[in-house]
Every structure is written in structure tokens, then in C-alpha cells.
Amino acid sequence: MQKRIGIVAGGPKEYIPELSEYDGKDMLWIGADQGAEVIIEQDGRLDIAVGDFDSVSERSFAAIKKAAARTDTYPNEKDETDLEIAIQEALMLEPEQILLFGVTGGRLDHSLINIQLLYPLLNKGIKATIIDRQNQLELVGEGMHKLKKIDKYLYVSFLPITLEVKGLCLTGFYYPLQGAHLSYGSTRCISNQLIEEQGTFSFTEGILLVVRSNDVI
Numbered sequence: 001m002q003k004r005i006g007i008v009a010g011g012p013k014e015y016i017p018e019l020s021e022y023d024g025k026d027m028l029w030i031g032a033d034q035g036a037e038v039i040i041e042q043d044g045r046l047d048i049a050v051g052d053f054d055s056v057s058e059r060s061f062a063a064i065k066k067a068a069a070r071t072d073t074y075p076n077e078k079d080e081t082d083l084e085i086a087i088q089e090a091l092m093l094e095p096e097q098i099l100l101f102g103v104t105g106g107r108l109d110h111s112l113i114n115i116q117l118l119y120p121l122l123n124k125g126i127k128a129t130i131i132d133r134q135n136q137l138e139l140v141g142e143g144m145h146k147l148k149k150i151d152k153y154l155y156v157s158f159l160p161i162t163l164e165v166k167g168l169c170l171t172g173f174y175y176p177l178q179g180a181h182l183s184y185g186s187t188r189c190i191s192n193q194l195i196e197e198q199g200t201f202s203f204t205e206g207i208l209l210v211v212r213s214n215d216v217i
Contacts, residue, residue: 172199
């Protein structure tokens with residue numbers, strides 16, 4: 001079992017943070033298409049490279065094959081995106097956590113479907129987080145959850161993904177809640193802030209997208 005896996009996809013490079021901030025001995029790195037190039041450019045460890053590699057030059061592809069411990073090449077015309085293939089590769093290693101980089105920015109259809117990819121991971125009990133330079137996103141199911149303050153993410157928003165989220169309680173936040181009901185499309189829980197080092201939130205029914213973010217400086 002692999003404890004943590006970092007997957008880097010081929011989204012706009014300016015959205016991808018310094019990967020070294022998230023590295024560690026327990027981390028395995030998978031590059032999906034141009035994401036493998038990003039890992040190399042940031043002098044990271046490329047454990048597995050997957051995709052059709054239609055977004056990289058021949059020279060870059062040669063560097064990827066040289067750097068990667070393993071490279072799996074797929075045809076350009078296929079049913080899955082390169083990111084989904086990378087996630088399938090990660091699942092075979094039975095990780096506890098998956099961090100996703102390079103999956104936001106650029107084309108909106110790509111960003112939206114990449115966020116939806118968090119849902120099957122939630123159903124498998126895997127903690128999955130999308131991270132870019134300005135945001136951190138995670139899907140969360142019903143129950144009690146803790147949230148630690150992170151200085152780089154001032155705002156915390158709770159977006160209902162299901163038609164209803166029931167019994168939402170927020171403790172340790174600037175705007176606390178007790179037993180609130182959110183309908184799909186509600187903006188009630190946008191731009192909250194933690195006022196303690198650790199807050200808690202809980203709800204009895206539904207799924208929330210928890211977005212931690214900051215303004216561009």
C-alpha cells in the first residue's frame with residue numbers, strides 16, 4: 001500500500017505550485033502527459049509517466065522516458081483522459097491519499113470534469129485533494145470533520161454538490177452555523193474564515209465541495 005500519491009496533469013503550468021512543498025519519503029509521483037514534463041522541470045522525482053504525450057515535444061518525451069522509472073504510452077484516441085488513466089494507475093497502489101496538481105485553469109470543461117473525478121475517489125474512501133497556486137479543493141461526505149488553519153488559504157467555502165446538504169454545523173469559523181440547510185446553488189457558505197487554529201464542520205446528509213482559497217497577490 002502506498003500512503004500518498006501525487007499526480008501532476010497537463011494544466012497551465014502557471015497554476016501549478018512548487019511540488020517540493022508536498023514531497024516526502026512516503027510520496028510517489030505520477031506524471032500525466034505534460035505533467036511529467038512539469039515534474040522534470042521542477043527537478044522532482046518522476047516515478048511513473050502515463051498518457052499519449054501529444055502535448056510534449058519529441059525532445060521532452062525522450063527526457064521523460066529517461067527520467068521516469070516507468071513510462072506507459074497510450075494512443076491519442078481513447079475513452080479516458082490522461083488524468084483518469086493516471087488515477088487508475090494510482091488506485092492499483094491502494095493509496096491513502098491522492099494529491100492532484102495541474103488539473104485546474106485553462107479550459108473550463110477540463111477543470112469541471114477534473115473536479116468531478118473527486119467523486120469516485122470519495123466513494124472509495126480515499127482522501128483526494130486538488131491543489132493549485134490559489135486553491136485547494138476536496139469533496140467531503142456527511143459526518144464530523146476537522147479543518148486546520150492554513151495561512152496561505154484565508155478563505156474557506158462550502159459548496160453543496162448534491163441537491164441538498166442538511167444539518168450543516170460550523171464551529172471555529174467567523175460565520176458559525178448550527179443545523180443549516182443548503183440547496184444546490186446556495187451561496188450562503190462562500191468566503192468564510194477560520195478564527196481558531198482548528199475548526200470543525202459536520203452535516204447529516206449530502207456532499208460538500210470544500211474550497212480553501214486566497215486572493216491573487
